Amino acid sequence: MSAKKKLKTSAMIASIAGEDQPTTAAPFGHALVEAAGKNDKIVGMTADLGKYTDLHIFAQAYPERYYQMGMAEQLLMMAGAGMAREGFIPFVTTYSVFASRRAYDFICLAIAEENLNVKIVSALPGLTTGYGPSHQATEDVAIFRGMPNLTILDPCDAVDIEQSVQAMVDFNGPVYLRLLRGKVPRVLDRFEGYRFEIGKAKQLIDGKDALIISSGLMTMRAIEASDELKEKGKSVAVLHCATIKPLDSQTILDEVRRHPDRPVFVAENHSVVGGLGESVASLLMKEGVAVKFYQIGLPDEFLDAGALPTLHDRYGISTKEVVKTIEQNAF
C-alpha cells in the first residue's frame, strides 16, 4: 500500500478557495436575505438543492417565501415563470448542468420568450466539481448564449456575488447567474472603487505586455497570474467581464485598441466552444481588429473525474497553467 495520501475528489463540498485565501460563507444566500428585506416581491425556489446553492440561508430567514419544488428542474422553471407572471421576483436555484441541459426548453419558452423576471442562480458552473460530466457544466454558457432575452452573468468572487444580487433585483428581465457557493474567495476587495454592474466589463489591472479578458473564477486566476508575472517583470492587464451576454463590446474594443500590439488571452471556466472566448473573437473579427488571440478554457470533451486541483492543472485553468500559457505565447 502506498503511504502517500491521495488527493480526494472532494466532490459536492468542493471549495475553489486557496489555502489561506480570505473567504465569505454563502455570499449569495446572505445578499438575498438583505435584498428581500427591502423588497417583498422576492421569493426563493429550488429543486432539492437549497442547501447546495446557499439558498438555505434565505429559507431560514424567510421560510414563508421559500418554495421547495422537489428535484424537478423543469417544474422549477415553469413555476418560476408562473410566479413572475403574478408579479413576484423568483430566484430559482439548481446546478448549472440541470438548468442548462434538462430545463432548457422550459427556460426558453416559459421564461425568456416572454421576458419574465426570473433569476436563475445555478451552482457548480464549468469545472467546479470532480464528479465528472454529470455535474460539470462545461458548456452551459454555450447553450444559453443562443437564447434571446437572457442575460448571462459569471461573477468572480464573493464581492461580485453580493453586489450582483441587488443588481439583478433592480434589473427587469430573465438572468442566468453562474454561482460560486459555500466558502467563496474574496479577491475584488483590493480594487478600490470596484463595482459590479450588469453589462459592464471592468479593468482591474493595467499592463502593456498582454491583456487577459476573463470571467467568473478565471478572473481570480488572471489576477494571480498577473501578480506572478509582475514579479518576473511583465505587466499583464486584466479586464473582468462578469456579464457574458450582452457583451460590453465598447469597453472590450477600446481596451484592445488601446494597445494593438498586446496579445489577447480570453480566460473562462468553460469550454472553448461557445463561451466568452468565441464571443470576444467574433466581436474583434466583425470590427476588423486583428490581434494575437488565445483562448484559455476547457477542451471540447467530456472531462475526467478526480480532485479539482488535479483537473484544473490537467485542463489548463489553474494559475500555474495560465502563467505558462501566457509566457509561452506572449513574450
Place this chain on the structure above:
Amino acid sequence: MSQTATASKADTLKALRQRAYNIRRHALRMGEVQGQGYVGQALGIADVLAVSYFHALKIDPRNPEWEERDRFLLSIGHYAIALYAALIEAGVISEDEIEDYGSDDSILPMSGMAAYTPGMEITGGSLGHGLGIGVGMALGLKRKQSTSRIFNLLSDGELNEGSTWEAVASASHFKLDNLIAIVDVNDQQADDKSSLVLNYEPIADKWTAFGWETYRVDGNDLDAVLEAFDSALASSSGKPRVIICDTLMGRGVPFLEERDKTHFIRVDENEWSVALQKLDDVYGIQSGEK
C-alpha cells in the same frame, strides 16, 4: 413448503446475509479511503443488492459484457459506492481497487460512469435517466428475442423527476415484462426527508395505477426482499414489475442508523474503524473470521 425447500431457503438466506455483510464492509472501507461518501445509502441498500446480485441476476463476473446477461442500471450515480461494493463481492472488480476509490484516475470514481468501471452499465448522476434508458433496452431485448432482463435501481428522489414518470407510463404501455424497477425509499433527498421535499406517498398506488405489478417490502428484511424478487420474477402478468424497498440509511452500523439523517451522513475520521467493528458485532463476526 416441503422440508427440503424450507431448509434450502434457510441456506439461501444465510448465504445472502454473508453477502450483505461483505457488501457493507467493502463500502465502509471505500468510505474510509476518501473520508466521505454516500455510505449511509450503501449500508441501506446492501440487502437489496445482495439479493439482486447473488440471487436474481444472471451475470458472468469474468465477462461483464456477456450478451445474455441481465442488465442492472444504476441511475443514481451517487450510489456508485454501493454498486462497487456489490461488484467487488461478485468478483467483477478486484478488491484491490478499494484503496483507490474516488482518487485521481481510479476506476471507481465517486459518481458511477459506464466508461470507468466494468459492470457499470450506464453513466448515472443526472437523476431520472435510468428508467427511460431501461425502457429502450427492454424494447431492444424483445426485438432481439432475448430472455435477458433489465433491472433499474432508482431512488425516491428520482420519483420527483417528470422523466421517471414518462418511462413508467411507457413501460406499461409497451407491456415490458422484462423490466424490473427497484426503488430505494430511504426517505432522504439532498435538502431534507423525501416526504418533506415532495411527498410521493402513496408510492405503491401510483405505480399500480400506471399499470405496473407492484411490491412493497422492508428493504432491510432479507427474507421479505427475497420473496418479493421471487414473486416478481416468477410472475406471468405481462406487466413491468416494481419492487419498492423501504430502507434505513446506515443499516448495520447502529451509531450511523441513529445519527441525524442527511444526504451525506457525517462519519468522523476516527469512526471508520469503529463502524467496521460495530458491523462485525451486529453480524456476530469475530475478527479474523471474515
